[in-house]
Amino acid sequence: MSINHTKREGEIELDVDPSETADDARLVFIGRIRSPWTERAACPKNMKAARETGQPATVEIGAEWRQGLAGLERASHIVLLTWLDQSQRNLIIQKPRHAETASGTFALRSPARPNPIGLHVVRLLRLDQAEGVLHIEAIDVLDKTPLIDIKPYYASTDAVAEAVIAPR
Amino acid sequence: MSINHTKREGEIELDVDPSETADDARLVFIGRIRSPWTERAACPKNMKAARETGQPATVEIGAEWRQGLAGLERASHIVLLTWLDQSQRNLIIQKPRHAETASGTFALRSPARPNPIGLHVVRLLRLDQAEGVLHIEAIDVLDKTPLIDIKPYYASTDAVAEAVIAPR
Numbered sequence: 001m002s003i004n005h006t007k008r009e010g011e012i013e014l015d016v017d018p019s020e021t022a023d024d025a026r027l028v029f030i031g032r033i034r035s036p037w038t039e040r041a042a043c044p045k046n047m048k049a050a051r052e053t054g055q056p057a058t059v060e061i062g063a064e065w066r067q068g069l070a071g072l073e074r075a076s077h078i079v080l081l082t083w084l085d086q087s088q089r090n091l092i093i094q095k096p097r098h099a100e101t102a103s104g105t106f107a108l109r110s111p112a113r114p115n116p117i118g119l120h121v122v123r124l125l126r127l128d129q130a131e132g133v134l135h136i137e138a139i140d141v142l143d144k145t146p147l148i149d150i151k152p153y154y155a156s157t158d159a160v161a162e163a164v165i166a167p168r
Numbered sequence: 169m170s171i172n173h174t175k176r177e178g179e180i181e182l183d184v185d186p187s188e189t190a191d192d193a194r195l196v197f198i199g200r201i202r203s204p205w206t207e208r209a210a211c212p213k214n215m216k217a218a219r220e221t222g223q224p225a226t227v228e229i230g231a232e233w234r235q236g237l238a239g240l241e242r243a244s245h246i247v248l249l250t251w252l253d254q255s256q257r258n259l260i261i262q263k264p265r266h267a268e269t270a271s272g273t274f275a276l277r278s279p280a281r282p283n284p285i286g287l288h289v290v291r292l293l294r295l296d297q298a299e300g301v302l303h304i305e306a307i308d309v310l311d312k313t314p315l316i317d318i319k320p321y322y323a324s325t326d327a328v329a330e331a332v333i334a335p336r
Contacts, residue, residue: 012235024197024314025251027283028190047325065282067180068260071275077331081249081285083193092236106318107239114233115195115316117249119287121326146192148283150274152333157215158289159327163245165320 005088005112010102012093018114019089031061031132031147033082038143040086046109047120050140056125057139059147061132069134069150073127077153080120080139083146087116101168118145121153173256173280178270180261186282187257199229199300199315201250206311208254214277215288218308224293225307227315229300237302237318241295245321248288248307251314255284269336286313289321 007013035057037043044050059080061069072078091112095102105113123137134150153159175181203225205211212218227248229237240246259280263270273281291305302318321327 014232016232018196022194022196025195025253025316026190027193027195028186029192030282046322064182064184065260065274068273068282069275070261070272072272074275074334074336075331076333077328079287081283081287085193092233093238104238104240105236106233107237107242107320109319109322113317114198114236115249117285117317119247119249119319119326121328123328148193149281149285151277151287152275153328153331154214154277154333155329155331158287159329159331160245160289160291160321161323161327161329163243163321163323163327165244165322166242168242 005091008095010093010095011091014090014092017090027083027148029083029146029148030065031059033139033141033145033147034058034060035139035141035143040142043142044140047140050138053138055138057136059134059136063132066129066132069127069129072150072152075124075152078122078124079151079153080122080147081149082118082120082141083148084111084116084118084141085146086142087111089114089116173259176263178261178263179259182258182260185258195251195316197251197314197316198233199227201307201309201311201313201315202226202228203307203309203311208310211310212308215308218306221306223306225304227302227304231300234297234300237295237297240318240320243292243320246290246292247319247321248290248315249317250286250288250309251316252279252284252286252309253314254310255279257282257284285316
């Protein structure tokens, strides 16, 4: 495995590690998140916790991609997809620090997953297209995390208020 | 460019095409979507249109990843991230067929984008972990589209009912 992680009770690592073998498709980084969080211990664990800190963040977009921001300022909220490059990729059963039992990776929002893509729904405060800077309300990733996509958020298809997670 | 597209008025293609040059990170396909849509013309253009067809779909997960589904059955709704492998990657300003004007790629949910990742919020009807099959209410992608991630959907962080897109 590429990144040190002390295995917790019930956790399972796959023998094949995507960080070494994956090559079904290739990504380009289009920018970076600039957040107040430079150490894992300080980084909020989810978007709810990030919003509660009251700390805004910015997103820096590479010069070649800035044309693609035209019209995004109309959106009150956007989806950011990030590449969580500090994450282990072969942990298939995992036990979050504060969970009582281990779960499958796809049942968790943990950054450790075969393709470590972070999904963040954020409020867009201001967009400076020429400078390639998005000002956002908050985010739950480390400073300098690579960005791989931006999408406008549509309440009509993306907001499911009645969604629930059943108790164990 | 790797995929034929007849340029529409106002559209801009980048000289550098990520389909040829991207290599900042590499993905592994963890499964495939099985949908009723085998031709682009028939494929619903978004999740709202997909739900309105009343046609369910399935997701097939590769054998090595099935352990990772444990616990996902508790979620009423999930997020699927797909790799839209038929999409052009260097179109930075585009004019959707039914739009009046062209917009930046990041202001659109078009499959054509530097990293052609599809984001789909779907209702999970049933999960067969042993067979690696998820039964879902509907989806807006072509049959056999590669899957790159599954996440549980949390209304607390993912549902923003008040999100709006301002008129032009």
